[in-house]
Amino acid sequence: MSLPRANYDPRRVCLNPFPEFTLGKHRRTVGVYIAGALFALAQWTFFDAAILSAHAKPEWGGDPPVHVKFLDWLPGLSSLLGFLIVNVIDKDRIKGDEGFGDSGAVWRARLFLFIGFAFMAGGLAGSVCVLILKYILGDYPQQFSYYGYANVSQNIAMMLAGVVLWIAQSSSGEYEYNLTL
Amino acid sequence: MAAGLKTVILLSFVLAVGFLLIILSCALWHNWLPLLVALTFVLAPLPNAVFSHCGSDDFSSQYEGGAGPIDLGRFITSLVVVTGFALPVVLAHSDVITKSACVMSIIGGGLVYGTILAYSAAFRQDESDFD
Numbered sequence: 631m632s633l634p635r636a637n638y639d640p641r642r643v644c645l646n647p648f649p650e651f652t653l654g655k656h657r658r659t660v661g662v663y664i665a666g667a668l669f670a671l672a673q674w675t676f677f678d679a680a681i682l683s684a685h686a687k688p689e690w691g692g693d694p695p696v697h698v699k700f701l702d703w704l705p706g707l708s709s710l711l712g713f714l715i716v717n718v719i720d721k722d723r724i725k726g727d728e729g730f731g732d733s734g735a736v737w738r739a740r741l742f743l744f745i746g747f748a749f750m751a752g753g754l755a756g757s758v759c760v761l762i763l764k765y766i767l768g769d770y771p772q773q774f775s776y777y778g779y780a781n782v783s784q785n786i787a788m789m790l791a792g793v794v795l796w797i798a799q800s801s802s803g804e805y806e807y808n809l810t811l
Numbered sequence: 812m813a814a815g816l817k818t819v820i821l822l823s824f825v826l827a828v829g830f831l832l833i834i835l836s837c838a839l840w841h842n843w844l845p846l847l848v849a850l851t852f853v854l855a856p857l858p859n860a861v862f863s864h865c866g867s868d869d870f871s872s873q874y875e876g877g878a879g880p881i882d883l884g885r886f887i888t889s890l891v892v893v894t895g896f897a898l899p900v901v902l903a904h905s906d907v908i909t910k911s912a913c914v915m916s917i918i919g920g921g922l923v924y925g926t927i928l929a930y931s932a933a934f935r936q937d938e939s940d941f942d
Contacts, residue, residue, distance in 0.1 A: 658882070659885060662882045662885045662886055662889070663885055663886075663888075663889040664889075665886060665889075666885065666886040666887065666888065666889030666890045666893070667889045667890075667892075667893045669886070669890060670889070670890040670891075670892075670893035670894050670897065671893060671897070674893070674894065674897035674898075674900075674901055677901060678897075678900075678901040678904055678905070681901055681902070681904075681905045681907070682904060682905045684905075685905040685906060685907065686905075795886070799882065
């Protein structure tokens, strides 16, 4: 039971620390660029569905049976709110480093992080709900159920963007950082 | 200096070809929405240029942590670049513009943005030679 002193971290929760990413010194830059690209892809996937819905004409003529309404925008807005909340948190405060002495600040930061991730997960769950309840149970043809799949992929991509941005920003610097959550 | 002059002339030709492609993609089908692509790619380097002076002064290294404004600039840059490529694809998907207009405006936008990147890279190298 004699662990090396360097590996012992009383703040660690997970048994195995998160893997270290070694992309060299450009890690932070590359990660931020990838996160921005993922975020833009997420939004454009959904805007594609919305624009397609506004211009949709079924091949049998007449009005299309379903449109992208405000209900479809809600999961994306929730994910966006969660993305913003997660990214305005001071990363050093989450880790509970010394120098920020106040333990209440660490607790509040973790609460904010939890609320942010809850908003993002809620957006993802909401998009899956919209896909199933509105599009799959509505039994629409493939042309229209695409709106629901676009919604789900928007929320997945936004969550991935948040994760990539978090990893890129918290694994930099010359200190040994672990993602200790 | 002759090499720099050749580079500048070549880049200006590439830039002109890029704008020509974008304007052709608008004018051939009488639909001026792809012109937004040119605007997007011209605005793409702007956030990096604005935020690059916010984060750190000359004495701190470029890659140390805690440079929030620089990260924000990079995030917005990448957002704008992907927007420039995604906009014609989305417009073509919903039949607002034709497929060939989409391809032409993407190639033109790529040429314009590549010109901007190459020009800034060449300019930065020239600048560091005089240091």
